[in-house]
Each structure stands twice: as C-alpha cells, then as structure tokens.
Amino acid sequence: MYPQAIFLGNWKMNFLEEDIISFFREFAHNHKNALVGFAVPAPYLKFASSMKQDANIQIGAQNCHWEQSGAFTGELSTAMLKDCGASFTLVGHSERRQYFGETNETVQRRTERVLKEGLVSVTCIGETKEQYQEGERTKVLSQQIKLGLKGVTEDNVKNLIVAYEPVWAIGTGLSATPEEADSAHRHIRKELISLFPDGGNKIPILYGGSVNSKNSKELLALESINGFLVGGASLKAGEFSALIENTIG
Ligand code: PGA
Secondary structure (H helix, E strand, O other), rough: OOOOOOEEEOOOOOOHHHHHHHHHHHHHOOOEEEEEEEEOOHHHHHHHHHOOOOOEEEEOOOOOOOOOOOOOOOOOOOHHHHHOOOOOOEEEOOHHHOOOOOOHHHHHHHHHHHHOOOOEEEEEOOOHHHHHOOOOOHHHHHHHHHOOOOOOOOOHHHHHHEEEEEHHHOOOOOOHHHHHHHHHHHHHHHHHHHHOOOOOOOOOEEEEEOOOOOHHHHHHHOOOOOOOEEOOOOOOHHHEEEHHHHOOO
16 A cells, blocks of 8 residues: 655754755665755755755655745745655644644645645644643644644645644654554544545654654654654654665565
8 A cells, every 4th residue: 555655854944055965875765765855944945956966856845824925924835845856745743833823723724725736735733742642643633633734625635745743742752652643643544544544554654753763763664654654763864864774674
C-alpha cells in the first residue's frame, strides 16, 4: 500500500543561503523506496529547489493562506508557493497552533485550499501534554481530524498526508514510545477511513516528535506508521541521511 516510506524534514525558522548550500553538499540519499522532502523557510523555496542534488527530493513550505490572492499583508498564497518550486506545504503545525492562533477552522480552510490547488497538504495534528495527561488524546485527535478535514473530498484526498505530532514530544527529546505512537496512528486511521471510505486507507500518516537516527527504525517497523516529519534531526545533513539509512537501508 505504501511503496515508499516518507521522510520530511521541517527546517522551521532556521538556515540562511550558506547553510542550505552546505546541507545539500553533504546530504546524500539514494533510496528508491524513500520519498524525501524538506519544508523550508519560504524565502528559500526557489533557492533550495535549485540546490538539491536529487530531482526526487521534494521542496515544500511551512504554511500558506487560504485565499487565492488579495489584501492579506504578510501572507503567502498557494500559487506563490507553487511558483517558487513547492510541491507540498505543512498545514496546522503545532507551533502555528500554539503561537500564531491557528485553529481547527483555519487548518480546515488552508487544507482545502492547498488540495484544491494541487499541492500536497501535510496537515498536522496532535495533543498537548495536558490533554495527554488527562486522557483526552483520542477525543482531541478525532476533533482535529473531523473539523480540520471538513470539506476534503474523496477526489482530492490523494494529495493529503496527515502528520501526528504529539506536542509534548516535539523538540523535547522525548519521543512517543512505539506503543503510544501505534495506538494514536491506529485511531487516526480509523477516523480517516470513516471520513473517506474509499481513499482513507491510503492517506499516509507520519509520526513526528523527537525522531532521530536511533529511534526511527523501531517506529517505522510499525505498520501504522508510514513515515516521519522531522524537526531538529533534519538540520544536520549527516544525521538526516543516517536516519533514512538506519531506517530502511
Ligand atoms: P522535532 O520537531 O523533530 O525537533 O521534535 C518535529 C516537528 O516539529 O515537526
């Protein structure tokens, strides 16, 4: 069902031109059964696209607006992202939810726009530490899926990727255990199938949150995990190459 494991790096607000040059000088990957991409800071979409060594590496953005164009100072449209070489964009990353007022409703509007424009939407969901501690994980995930994916149709679901990133695991060095990740991913799959009886089984579900070259293999061994969204460990070319190599090499 998933011929390629997906490895997406999320560079967040890091790197200047010189760092991107060094990264792609060092980053090597030649796995046919890995789909590799980087969500880069928007000013560098074009530059990163020109620097990557391998035509199979995807370059994407980290956010976008839901309107096509207009008076939205500071925002970026999906057409602009595409024009600058993006083939995908993250939507609703927990840092956007936490610091920039992103809600399930705005996630829904962005996801719908991204899919309508033919880009891949990597729509992010995940519970906070408090929600996790109070046993609300499945309830929160169900809500994020039902509200965030409202309006997505069976027709464009083929361009959807869901990333499960428990907020308490992001950037903390404290990854979810394989058991925890597995139960969350199974729940997400169940919700996706109930929303999309035809395509729900084919939507890749990525795990994110302190994934590195040491814990990735064990996580990807689970049938419920189709790949990773990686922050910190995607900033070092050697570490990210090792992560891919150790997982599927
Ligand atoms: P991390 O970040 O790998 O540094 O935990 C993941 C993410 O925020 O996408």
